[in-house]
Amino acid sequence: MIVSTLANTLLYISQLFSGNILREDNDFGLSTSVVTHESPIYTDNHGRLSKWSADNKARFLSDLDKGKAGDWIIALGNEAADTDSLASSIAMAYHLEHTHGGSNAIALLLTPRDSLDLRPENQMALENAKMSHQNHQDLLTIDELPMKVKRLAPLLKGIVLVDHPKPVGDWKLANISGIIDHHKDRHWGLDANPRIIEMTKSCSSLVARELFSHMELYKKGQEIPKELADLLLAAIALDSSGLETATDVDIRSAAQLYKYTHGDKKFKGKKFFKYMSKLSKAYRDARNDLDKLDFLDLLKRDYKGDLFQPENHEQHRLHLGFASIPFSIGEQINRSLPNKTLAEYRAIERQFMVDRKSDINVILSKHKVKNENGEKVKIRDISVLVRHDGRLNGTDMAQTAFDNIVEAIEGNLQVQRWNGSDGGDDGGEPYGRRRIWKQIGSEGVGRKVVRPLVEDALMYI
Numbered sequence: 466m467i468v469s470t471l472a473n474t475l476l477y478i479s480q481l482f483s484g485n486i487l488r489e490d491n492d493f494g495l496s497t498s499v500v501t502h503e504s505p506i507y508t509d510n511h512g513r514l515s516k517w518s519a520d521n522k523a524r525f526l527s528d529l530d531k532g533k534a535g536d537w538i539i540a541l542g543n544e545a546a547d548t549d550s551l552a553s554s555i556a557m558a559y560h561l562e563h564t565h566g567g568s569n570a571i572a573l574l575l576t577p578r579d580s581l582d583l584r585p586e587n588q589m590a591l592e593n594a595k596m597s598h599q600n601h602q603d604l605l606t607i608d609e610l611p612m613k614v615k616r617l618a619p620l621l622k623g624i625v626l627v628d629h630p631k632p633v634g635d636w637k638l639a640n641i642s643g644i645i646d647h648h649k650d651r652h653w654g655l656d657a658n659p660r661i662i663e664m665t666k667s668c669s670s671l672v673a674r675e676l677f678s679h680m681e682l683y684k685k686g687q688e689i690p691k692e693l694a695d696l697l698l699a700a701i702a703l704d705s706s707g708l709e710t711a712t713d714v715d716i717r718s719a720a721q722l723y724k725y726t727h728g729d730k731k732f733k734g735k736k737f738f739k740y741m742s743k744l745s746k747a748y749r750d751a752r753n754d755l756d757k758l759d760f761l762d763l764l765k766r767d768y769k770g771d772l773f774q775p776e777n778h779e780q781h782r783l784h785l786g787f788a789s790i791p792f793s794i795g796e797q798i799n800r801s802l803p804n805k806t807l808a809e810y811r812a813i814e815r816q817f818m819v820d821r822k823s824d825i826n827v828i829l830s831k832h833k834v835k836n837e838n839g840e841k842v843k844i845r846d847i848s849v850l851v852r853h854d855g856r857l858n859g860t861d862m863a864q865t866a867f868d869n870i871v872e873a874i875e876g877n878l879q880v881q882r883w884n885g886s887d888g889g890d891d892g893g894e895p896y897g898r899r900r901i902w903k904q905i906g907s908e909g910v911g912r913k914v915v916r917p918l919v920e921d922a923l924m925y926i
Contacts, residue, residue: 512595707745
């Protein structure tokens with residue numbers, strides 16, 4: 466369970482820092498406890514970037530204790546905390562702190578600490594960037610905040626969004642100081658500076674361009690750490706398949722980063738592209754190394770949740786979560802518990818929802834099978850579970866929400882109900898509102914299509 470893991474988190478934090486923070490309940494249900502502020506002990510395995518990040522974490526938590534949240538800008542990546550978000554948020558925080566008149570800035574990862582290593586490619590990237598403290602003690606994660614986001618957000622000097630174009634949940638209460646993103650413009654933070662939204666394969670390309678365009682502002686000895694350049698380069702290589710699908714911005718930023726880490730005199734185009742190809746393969750191999758992950762790990766690994774406000778129920782905000790899993794439903798069940806049943810699979814999912822305070826959970830699964838021509842094609846499944854308790858307890862909203870989602874999915878997508886999931890209460894659990902579909906026809910659709918459908922279905926419940 467997440468709670469027990471977070472208890473261990475508090476234990477190691479107490480060994481890291483000196484001073485006191487009175488920790489109230491945060492958004493992960495942590496009760497009041499004492500956290501201290503002292504940077505970790507460094508070894509030769511930890512680089513300048515790691516030391517800066519750990520020192521900043523200690524200063525940030527100490528300043529929150531002193532009521533000085535207004536001195537800080539937080540760089541936020543998206544909730545999935547993939548390599549692109551990880552690199553972009555760390556880089557942006559470093560950049561703000563060293564070029565914007567002494568601003569205090571820190572990267573905050575919007576994923577709990579117990580989920581950080583569920584992305585092997587992130588683990589590899591951090592090790593290569595010499596940010597490999599045990600349990601990533603040099604990084605600040607969402608479950609370490611000593612207060613709820615609803616209270617913290619309006620106290621901050623501001624937030625800078627990277628790799629997503631609009632704030633999620635109660636981060637909407639914060640001043641948006643900047644946005645750098647490569648998705649569709651959602652028209653938030655119109656007065657933000659910088660406000661850069663361009664279609665590239667990697668957000669890290671835009672962040673790197675921003676860093677290099679202000680190189681003259683970095684003081685001697687505080688230049689961009691080479692480990693940070695390596696981290697950004699890894700994200701670009703991974704997102705662009707070694708520059709095979711790259712835009713001009715991706716290629717130019719990657720080339721600048723490569724020259725920065727390898728030296729201008731050694732730059733040769735052919736060697737550069739070969740390097741990016743090898744880098745991409747290494748990180749893709751790491752990303753696909755998921756054999757050790759069970760179903761719960763897979764749920765945590767690529768999960769995005771947000772508070773959603775139905776227009777006809779101002780008193781009810783729902784937590785809507787989406788998980789993407791690169792295995793079929795059958796494979797997920799086999800990774801659950803010894804009996805390998807749908808009931809066990811659902812029990813794990815439901816407990817995960819309770820731990821994350823989620824009301825509605827959507828799992829998007831994808832895997833590949835060979836068609837009649839022997840060609841591999843993508844197959845996608847959609848799974849929906851609506852809790853009857855939590856925020857929806859004592860209302861008829863749960864059933865309405867479930868019915869609306871079913872109608873939206875079956876009315877707009879080519880799907881058929883998955884075997885063993887014919888009905889809203891598969892597995893026989895009382896009040897269960899759950900269904901699984903297999904997408905048919907083409908290769909199916911992912912989160913970018915399904916999420917708007919679900920959100921529209923929940924607008925009036």
